[in-house]
Amino acid sequence: MRRVLLLIVVLLSAWTLTFGQGAKKTMKECVDIALENNLRIKRSVYNVETFRANLMQAKGAFLPSINANGSYGENYGRSLNPVTNSFITRDASSINVQLNSSITVFNGLRIQNTFRQNKRDVESADQDLLKAKNDVILNVVTLYTNVIFNQELFENAKYQLNSSQQLLDRITKQVNAGSLAMTNQLNQEAQVATNELNAINQENALNLSILQLKQAMQLPASEPLEVVVPDLPLEDLVLEQNAEAVYQIALNNMPEIKSAMLKMESAEMALKANRGSYMPRLTFNAAATSNYSSLVNKDRSIDNGVFTSAPFAYFGPAPDLNNPPGNNVYLISQGKTTIPEKYTTGDQLSDNLFKNLSVQLTIPILNGFATRAAVQRSIINREIANITIKETQNTLRQSIETAYNDANAASRSYGSSLKAVNAQQEAYRMNQQRFEVGALNIIEYQISGNDLFRAKSDLTRAKYNFIFKKKILDFYQGKPIDY
Structure with a gap:
């Protein structure tokens, strides 16, 4: 029975340890969570819905307006008989109903241009939403890569600490046996302390990168999060496209460029709509009215x-x-x-029905320069939209050129770091053999180990920097980012 209870306790402890750390998440899962929780994206979604409501209103402007009015009143004392048009002193009730309809036949194409403007506003808002999602994706991918990078550096630091600790144990035994001087043990203890501090710093960097990833995903810091380290084979170090070629492709793919172009077209349509206010306006109207009075509700x-x-x-x-x-x-x-x-309500409303058709022509002559000011503002907005296009293009070009230079530098750095690691590994192996036979002192052996650790760290940094920058260049070319 005691063995069964012990087994249950062990299983519960293992279950708590396993699930307390949280399930590991891939980069795609982290991106999906960030896209679902990001408030900027939610704000952009509502912004799109606002522009869609404006577009629906612009479509409705093509339809006629129809309004129905009705009133009921009680009159006391002197009243007007609607049949004889004579005054009578008598309490009476009355009903008046009216139906009006109006449709704009021509107003300088303002309705058409306003519709085109709102249509482009919706398309621009869709591109802004896509841009917001792209920003979140790039941010999460960057932070996710930092977590993997810091995690690998932390593993290297732990390995170096473990190696130095094992060496300290060995030196301590040799000092106790009298084969080595006490200074060797003290130097190695200092090296272990240095490696321990380095491991602590790397662990702090890893925890900070995980915290930043949680914040990008809109998750609380207390929620466990582990990432899956994907298999990242180093691709060809040669970049397929130069910066200019990538930029030309990005001009047709990036949503911020499309959004800026659509906003420019929207400003042009707004200018045409405001210029339409200079033109005459032709409106067709129709109306039907009727009334009822209790004064004639008799034989x-x-x-x-x-x-x-x-x-x-x-x-x-x-x-x-x-x-x-x-x-x-x-x-x-x-x-x-x-x-x-009696002359009932229905009969009176039917007999008193009055219908009217009219055409109204309005010619603008002077309205306090309101139309002129609106046109001037539209011209200014169009020029600002044109400047925004150039700013967006310049920002995109600078981002691509920076990413290309970083990727190119990372490619060269990786090649150099790989040679350095190979050389340091061989040097460390030979120094280890010399140290074991007493041909190398502890200081030189520690320097060789530190050089190997720095070479591996530089290789890891160059590897992830090149992979990430190359993915960024692929992203600008419309290729998905996936690990």
Whole structure:
């Protein structure tokens, strides 16, 4: 039973140790987490949605506007009878309804140019979003590479510390046996302390690089994070494209260049739209109105189609009452039929319906120089957009030239560092043999070990610097960054 409990405790301890450190993450997983959590990207997403709303509004400007109005009122005291147009002292209720529609036929192509402007604004915002994602990707890749680099340097420092500690143990035994002087042990103890300090510094650099990677991923510092060290075979040290060729390719691939060009086109469309304000505006309008009043909501008379005639006047000499003349004037009138039903709301609204169609032409003559000022601002914005294009192109060129020079220097440094490591390894091997037979003192042996450690560190730095800079150049050419 005690063995079973002991086994359970060991398994739980191993489970806690394994999962407490957190699962290792690849570079792609780190990039995905950063893209999901980055606030700048979220802000850019909402910026795109804002421009899409503006585009939807610009599309709606092509459609007619339709508005319906209605009102209900209670009148007390003296009121106007809408049928007889006479005043009457009586409480009454009234209903008024109205439907209006208007469509712009021509306004100097402002609607069309505003639509084109908003369309380019949406496309530019999409490119800005892609640029924000690219910045996050490059930042995470840089920090991820730094973690791998510092991790390898830390492993080298631990190896050097372990080697110096083993040598100290060996020297200590020889000093105790009387075959070596005490100064050899003291010198080696100093070397162990130096290597221990170097290991601590490398560990701090590794922890700092991991912390920076967590911050780029928007993760708390307390969350465990380990990275997968990928197999990074060193590629051909020859760069396939020069800086100018990479720049020409990047001009067609980089979203910041596309965004700047689209903003320039948007400014041009805004200028055309504002110039359209100088032109006349033609609008077609339609309206329908009706009303109801309770004053006429009672019995009413309507024409029944029966016509009657009655003498109304005569012309000629004075009439003889005993012998009326035959030149009388008769008044013909149509008969009326009384409807006992009340004049309901629906009937009144139907009978009182009024329709109207109109065309409105507005010619701008003077509006306080508002149109002129808007055009001037549009011209200035277009010139600023043009300057932004040149600034973006210059920034891109400088970044590519810097990355190319760094990659070229790293390529040469790697070749030199590789030769140095090979030479230092052979020298260290020979010095180790001489030290073991007593032909080399401890100081010279330590210097040989330190030289080998520095050569390996320089080789590691040159290796990762070249790989990363070459990946950056591939990124500018539209190739994905993947390890």
